[in-house]
Amino acid sequence: xxxxxxxxxxxxxxxxxxxxxxxxxxxxxxxxxxxxxxGSDLWPxxxxxxxxxxxxxxxxxxxxxxxxxxxxxxxxxxxLVVMPFASSDGTCEFCRDGLQTECVHRGFFGVGAExxxxxQAEALRIPNADGTLYVLAADSDEALMPSLLTLADVMxxxxxxxxxxxxxxxxxxxxVGDGAVGLCGVIAAKRLGAEQIIVLGRHADRTDLARELGAxxxxxxxxxxxVARVRELTGGFGAHSVLECVxxxxxxxxxxxxxxxxxxxxxxxxxxxxxxxxxxxxxxANVTIAGGPAPVRAYIExxxxxxLDGAIEPGRVFDRTVDLGGVPDGYRAMNERExxxxxxRP
Amino acid sequence: xxxxxxxxxxxxxxxxxxxxxxxxxxxxxxxxxxxxxxGSDLWPxxxxxxxxxxxxxxxxxxxxxxxxxxxxxxxxxxxLVVMPFASSDGTCEFCRDGLQTECVHRGFFGVGAExxxxxQAEALRIPNADGTLYVLAADSDEALMPSLLTLADVMxxxxxxxxxxxxxxxxxxxxVGDGAVGLCGVIAAKRLGAEQIIVLGRHADRTDLARELGAxxxxxxxxxxxVARVRELTGGFGAHSVLECVxxxxxxxxxxxxxxxxxxxxxxxxxxxxxxxxxxxxxxANVTIAGGPAPVRAYIExxxxxxLDGAIEPGRVFDRTVDLGGVPDGYRAMNERExxxxxxRP
Numbered sequence: 224x225x226x227x228x229x230x231x232x233x234x235x236x237x238x239x240x241x242x243x244x245x246x247x248x249x250x251x252x253x254x255x256x257x258x259x260x261x262g263s264d265l266w267p268x269x270x271x272x273x274x275x276x277x278x279x280x281x282x283x284x285x286x287x288x289x290x291x292x293x294x295x296x297x298x299x300x301x302x303l304v305v306m307p308f309a310s311s312d313g314t315c316e317f318c319r320d321g322l323q324t325e326c327v328h329r330g331f332f333g334v335g336a337e338x339x340x341x342x343q344a345e346a347l348r349i350p351n352a353d354g355t356l357y358v359l360a361a362d363s364d365e366a367l368m369p370s371l372l373t374l375a376d377v378m379x380x381x382x383x384x385x386x387x388x389x390x391x392x393x394x395x396x397x398x399v400g401d402g403a404v405g406l407c408g409v410i411a412a413k414r415l416g417a418e419q420i421i422v423l424g425r426h427a428d429r430t431d432l433a434r435e436l437g438a439x440x441x442x443x444x445x446x447x448x449x450v451a452r453v454r455e456l457t458g459g460f461g462a463h464s465v466l467e468c469v470x471x472x473x474x475x476x477x478x479x480x481x482x483x484x485x486x487x488x489x490x491x492x493x494x495x496x497x498x499x500x501x502x503x504x505x506x507x508a509n510v511t512i513a514g515g516p517a518p519v520r521a522y523i524e525x526x527x528x529x530x531l532d533g534a535i536e537p538g539r540v541f542d543r544t545v546d547l548g549g550v551p552d553g554y555r556a557m558n559e560r561e562x563x564x565x566x567x568r569p
Numbered sequence: 570x571x572x573x574x575x576x577x578x579x580x581x582x583x584x585x586x587x588x589x590x591x592x593x594x595x596x597x598x599x600x601x602x603x604x605x606x607x608g609s610d611l612w613p614x615x616x617x618x619x620x621x622x623x624x625x626x627x628x629x630x631x632x633x634x635x636x637x638x639x640x641x642x643x644x645x646x647x648x649l650v651v652m653p654f655a656s657s658d659g660t661c662e663f664c665r666d667g668l669q670t671e672c673v674h675r676g677f678f679g680v681g682a683e684x685x686x687x688x689q690a691e692a693l694r695i696p697n698a699d700g701t702l703y704v705l706a707a708d709s710d711e712a713l714m715p716s717l718l719t720l721a722d723v724m725x726x727x728x729x730x731x732x733x734x735x736x737x738x739x740x741x742x743x744x745v746g747d748g749a750v751g752l753c754g755v756i757a758a759k760r761l762g763a764e765q766i767i768v769l770g771r772h773a774d775r776t777d778l779a780r781e782l783g784a785x786x787x788x789x790x791x792x793x794x795x796v797a798r799v800r801e802l803t804g805g806f807g808a809h810s811v812l813e814c815v816x817x818x819x820x821x822x823x824x825x826x827x828x829x830x831x832x833x834x835x836x837x838x839x840x841x842x843x844x845x846x847x848x849x850x851x852x853x854a855n856v857t858i859a860g861g862p863a864p865v866r867a868y869i870e871x872x873x874x875x876x877l878d879g880a881i882e883p884g885r886v887f888d889r890t891v892d893l894g895g896v897p898d899g900y901r902a903m904n905e906r907e908x909x910x911x912x913x914r915p
Contacts (some may be wrong), residue, residue, distance in 0.1 A: 547572075
C-alpha cells in the first residue's frame, strides 16, 4: 500500500510499504478516507534526525473498517469511524475516567518505532479497535467530513484547552496561537459560553477566521506588549481562562502572564523546549498545577464550625507557647526543628 | 508598645516601637491575644539582608478590637477577631470571588516596608478592618484558641492546598512536607473525605502526629525513592491529589512526579528558589496550569452532536485538500505558513 514516510527533516516521501493487516485479535484495519497533517507533524519535519528512523506519518483519520480481529465486538466491516490520535482499550480505569490518552494499553499513531503506523496512508492497523474507534452514522453527510475529521485531534484538543482552563459562561478567554488548534480553541470557548474571546496571533487571514468563529478581539503584539494589551482589554486584570495552543516557552510564559489572578491556563501546545511549568512530565501526564497564597479569609466561614464542634483540631500543630520575650528563642527553636510551631501570647 | 523586630538573618529582638494607632478611617487597632511564628518567617530568619530594612514580624493573630476608625461599621470595641495574613476590603470583585489575597486594596502583615505592621506584638493596626477581620463569638472557649488561631493562616493554607488539588471523597492524596502546613493539609484532606493520605516527611514526631490527624501512610524517602514508594502505595499510578507544602524546587518536582496522570498538585509552600511551574508569577497570582494531551476519544460524544447540527464548524480550519501524492507538498505548505491545515484524501 502507499503511505507517507518521513525519513529526515524536510524529507517526506510517499512510498510503497507493507500492507496494514490484522496482527492481534483486538485489531481492526481501516481504509483511510480522510487524514490530515497536524501542526505537531511539523516538529519532526523541522528537526527529525535520520538516526531516529523513518516513520509513517499521520495520527488523525476517518476511515472505513475493512477487517476485524477475532476479539473485536463493537465494530463491523464497512463501519465509518473516527480514529483518535491515540489508541485506548476503553476499559481501564483511566479510560473510565475519560483520560484515554493515559490508557494502560495506550499507543500513539504516526510517531515512529515505538508507536503504531500512520494515517497519511491508504490503510492503517488499529490496535484495541473496540476502545479506540468511534462509529459514525453510515449516511454521514460528505460536507461534514472536514468537521468530523477534526474530532480525531484538533477540535478535541482545542476543547481540552478550554476545559482545562475552566471556560465558563460570561467569562473572558485568551487564546494564545492562531493555528488550527487555536482556532478550534476559539470555537470551543464560544461553545462553552465565553463572553470575551481574545485571540493572540499575527496572521491576518487566521485571525480574520478567528473572528468569524467567535473571537471578539485580536492581539497581534507579542511578549510584554501582548500582556499589556490583554490586560487593557480585560479591565486591567487579564483573562479568566487562557488556552495555550503553541507549545513554546515564550508562548507559555505569555499565557501565564495574561491570566487573571485566580485564573487558569489550559496547555495543549506540545512542549517543544519546555523548561517551565513542571517540565514536560506535567504536560504529558495532564497533571494540573494549582494553588498559591491561600485566601484564608474566604475559608474561615467553612472551617470554623468544624473547629467549634471539635471535628478538626488544627491547634495541635502548636507544640510550644511563649510570651513576647520568648519570641526570639521561638525563632531559634523552629529554625532548628526543635519546635514544630510556636504560639505567642503577648 | 513591645513588638518583635527582625533586623537581619538570625537577629530577632523584642523592642519598643511606636504604638499602633488609627491612621485611616477604615482602620481598626487590635490588642493581640494570640499570635504565632510561621514557617515562612524562617525564610527571612535564614536570609534577611540588613539593607532590606528591619521589620515587625508576624501575620497570624487573634485579638480584641481596641479602637475603630470612623468608617468601620462591622466591628465594635471588644470584639474577639481572627486576623488573616492579608488585609482585604471585602467588596472588590476578587473578594467577592473568594480570592481575598488578590483584593485590589490588599496588603500583607509582617513583611516589612511595603506591608503593614506585624502581629508578634502587643497591638496592630488593621487596614480595611471591616473586610479583613472575622468576628468570633465573645465567649469562645479558651481551649479552642490554638485551633482558632490557625484560621489566620496555617489551617486555611492546608485547606487551600487540598481545594486546589481537587481532593475528593474516596481519592488518594499525597502531602509533601511534615511541617505545620503539611499537617493541616492532612487534616484538610481527611475532612474532605480522602481515603488514602500519604505524608512525605522524615521527622518521626511530626509524621506520628500526621497519623493521629488522619494520614494512612508515611513515606520517609526523598526524591526518586519517594516517588517510587508513593507509586507503590497507589497501585502504581501516583496520588490523585498532591499537596505541596514546602516550597523548594526539589519538593515541587517530587510533588509533580507523585501525582497520578490526570491528577493535580496544589501548591502552598511559598516558592523559595522556583525556576519551575510557570515561575513565581503563577504561584503568587494563584494561576492554575493544567492540560496536556487531549483525551479526544472522550470528547467525541460531546462534540459530535454540535457538528451534526451545524452549531460548530471546526472543519473550517482546513484550507487545502491533497491526495496522497500531494502530501509532501502539503508539509512544505504548512511549514511555510502558506496553508493553515491540510486535509488528505488518499
